[in-house]
Amino acid sequence: MQRNPQLNANGELQHLLSIEGLPREILLQILDTAESFAGVTEREVKKVPLLRGKSVFNLFFEPSTRTRTTFEIAAKRLSADVINLNIAVSSATKGESLLDTVANLSAMQADIFVVRHASSGAPFLIARHVKPHEHVVNAGDGRHAHPTQGLLDLYTIRHYKKDFTRLVVAVVGDVLHSRVARSLIHGLTTLGVPEVRVIGPQTLMPLGVEGLGVRVFNDMRAGLKDCDVVVMLRLQNERMRGALLPSAQEFFKHYGLTEDKLAAARNDAIVMHPGPMNRGVEIDSTVADGPHSVILPQVTFGIAVRMAVMSIVAGN
């Protein structure tokens, strides 16, 4: 079996492709480093010189403003130069292959490729073909992984709850199509969360999801009982097609997070969402804006986490 392509021969992180397969120590290293970056935004000069002179190429084959912007901010806070590539309107539509696109950019002295792609596994393919000093950070590939989101979710949970080993965490919604869910689940199980639950209808649960180390609930109230952390997943409009769900309203009825359903969780439970939210579909506005919600802090933490990831891989 091949070595985990994310780790170099010394077991250090050279690419961040997926949380699955990363040892605990590396996850903790990232979270701890992110913490030390958290203060940078409060200073007059909101930058550190770590990646000065380095180039970060944002290769987004799937459009995204939010994630791309946070990566850009994070890279600039590290003093890196950032180049954004809007692939949708460039070479890929002219039929240039993924690897050719990367090879051309590599010829322009890239140091870090931040890649988002619709096909699961694309960043692994890229990582197999880049030069030794080039690093790949996965910003989301198909349904497979969104490791920086998973890490910022872990960071958020640690920030509010401190000890992973005493928590009950529930992930609610379209787990079948969610790279955010997969990454978070791997992170939670690696860091020793004793009970990870997934809540949703059978149509939105992948076959054999228990194999990831989770308990499946189809009833939301039963699933939320005594939870410390509730993570709501985004439900995309396309999921209404293909006979997965009859309508957004029906989904909200059974699985939308309302104050009433949240009451089943613990009093001090926190509510998270990777964003952007569909108010009235997966979450009610009173909850989204309410005292349990930590959705906005998640975004801030996201910058520190991405700074940590880029500065760790670029140094290895």
Added chain:
Amino acid sequence: MKLPDAEALCQQLAAELRPRIGPKSAMVGLYTGGAWLAERLHAMLGLRTPLALMDIAFYRDDYAARGLKHDPKRTKIPFDVNGAELLLVDDVLYSGRTVRAAMNELFDYGRPASIALVVLADRGGRQLPICAQHVGARVEVPAGMRLTLQRADNGTLALVLESERAA
């Protein structure tokens, strides 16, 4: 070889610094040895401005070769650097690169009125034009060895020699 008593050097430095403390004085200690020393001096000198502790991990000049050091601490500067008369405190002065990194980081917080360097031990071997205004003692360190500050459980400080290869 016999190393000087760190506790005694501490007392000596505090005595030396006492006359130059003013209303704009503030202290910054560098993790980890410098932070312990600064905590001690800050208490002894009764400084009104709270103590700042700094990690230079993101300003080191050897990132390209060594990557990011594990377990960086979080720099906390609980006062306005602009116009402050800073006392930068570290345990051992050697090549001078740590001090350069510390100064680069301080200037990202603001423009101090002055910076004076306070070190417990100066072992020579400078690679940059840096010098300390207040030195506890000059110490000769044999080749292949490293001079570090240790803190016992009861808080007592001591200078020790370690082999370079010790992690």
Added chain:
Amino acid sequence: MRIHIRNARVVDPASGGDAVGDLYVADGRIAEEFARPDRVIDAKGLVLAPGFVDLAARLREPGFEYKATLESELDAALAGGVTSLACPPDTDPPLDEPGLVDMLRRRARALSRARVHPIGALTLKLEGQALTEMGQLTDAGCVAFSQGNAAMPDSQVLWRALQYASTFGYKVWLRAEDPALAKGGVAHDGEMATRLGLPGIPSFAETIALGTLIELVRATGARVHVCRLSSAGAVELVRRAKAEKLPLTCDVAIHHLHLSEMDLGYFDSQCRLEPPLRSQRDRDALARAAAEGVVDCLVSDHTPVDEDGKHLPFAEAEPGATGLELLLPLALKWGEAHKLPLAATLARITTEPAKILGLEASRLAVGAPADLALFDPRAAFRVAPQTLKSQGKNTPFLGYELAGRVRYTLVAGNVVYEA
């Protein structure tokens, strides 16, 4: 040419014979002993068996010549000891016209390498709507009719196609896969696909389609060969159908005897195959079923894919693996794992597929055509692009050490390959 093969370990799957001896070849057939041969082959340490018969090898002509050509792939066949092969109709254009079939046969015959038996398209353009002129295609040389890997969504058309084929005794070779349940899927719907975030094809896509197919065989009496079983469930359905004495046979691709979903690793596109590699339980059930004879034969499912086709994210990569030169070593590995006598192992790639093709049974008896393979079962080699003659270097076994190398291949009494 009159050839005397000396001191070979002669293994004859038809009779079960396995003994050291000599064999004589004259006028294209196996002959009685004679003096003064034109050539003597000293086969000490080698196994002499009938040439292998591969029921699924894509030669990529017509239409895909940039991936491979008849020459390169027939060379690969001979290097693999394959003397007769059947090629699926999913060429471009598909083999749905007598003229195309005729041209293919002529090209192949002119090259004088392995014998090529084209499988004709069951429906026009393989679209699953209109029947092809099976009579004319049979006259042109088709030995059976198939959809290749193309779907057959309309079960009414499937029923009619089987009725028509049954009327004239034509054989139909089909993969069992429900196109709606398989839609969008690229891997086995199970633990690995869930981890890797790949759209999955559930096992019941195969068993549901197979159930339908078996029911239609009952109703029409058509002789059906089920191609490329992939699941334990399918094995059970075939077992019951055979117990009922339905005219059903089946094959498994050699990859599915050895590999499972776990081999996908970090999105290795060499493991992107149709049907997908399923669970270890499925793999073990297929391997046992082949040992028991519920699965009649093993095929290479040879599908050369160029590098560009594989250097893509898993779901976008072209499915298929090269296999003609790995059929023997992988069959031997399987046979050894199941402690089968060599004759029984080789039966799965000689006599059994020959029966399904309707060839003069591959046997080592005087008068039989001299299609022979002489191989060293112990010769080890590393699977690498340089060691493969096929233009397709795409295989999940790259880097593996395998044993079983062909030294001589004879077709119609001529030595057409020697290493």
